[in-house]
Amino acid sequence: DIQMTQSPSSLSASIGDRVTITCQASQDITIYLNWYQQKPGKVPKLLISDASNLETGVPSRFSGAGSGTDFTFTISSLQPEDVATYYCQQYDDLPRFTFGPGTKVGVK
């Protein structure tokens, strides 16, 4: 089974700060890596697919990069509405879908 790790598990940053979350897969998953945002009490929302493709309507301050086993998710300038938990998710051919444990992002 492919395992997903995320770091950090939580962070607190100031408005306007650059925030970076990493996601690591235990095996090569090429670019089959997606990112979701889940605000408190809300449904998860897809932000980025295939490691770096920003979904329509998602602000450009969000970005993703990486391939293979190492991926990053970046918020270039943290906004108050970005307070949420962010999850990475991979897919393999078993088929099996695996989410990372999540990164809780807060504002100082």
Added chain:
Amino acid sequence: ELVESGGGLVQPGGSLRLSCAVSGFTVSDNYMSWVRQAPGKGLEWVSVIFGSGATYYADSVKGRFTISRDSFKNTVYLQMNSLSLEDTAVYYCARVTVHWFDPWGQGTLVTVSS
């Protein structure tokens, strides 16, 4: 739009069937999945049904849960048997687009408790 229903309180060892009524696209032409989230925890994929009808499950529910669909009602189901405390969660229905989940339903809460 995806609208889940069927959640509620059930005793350990009991059964429950969740429904996901879909509008705007045809379930039989898409991959449909269930994802759950235990209280205060992360997201866990549960099951997927392909357009071909093939079904797959997470190891944690294999042999206990069954995913199915009704093309006439354009609805996806999750039959959950032998429920345990660890199955307590919000259950989301979602379409699988390529290999990601979008859109999602609003979720339905399943509570397993005596």
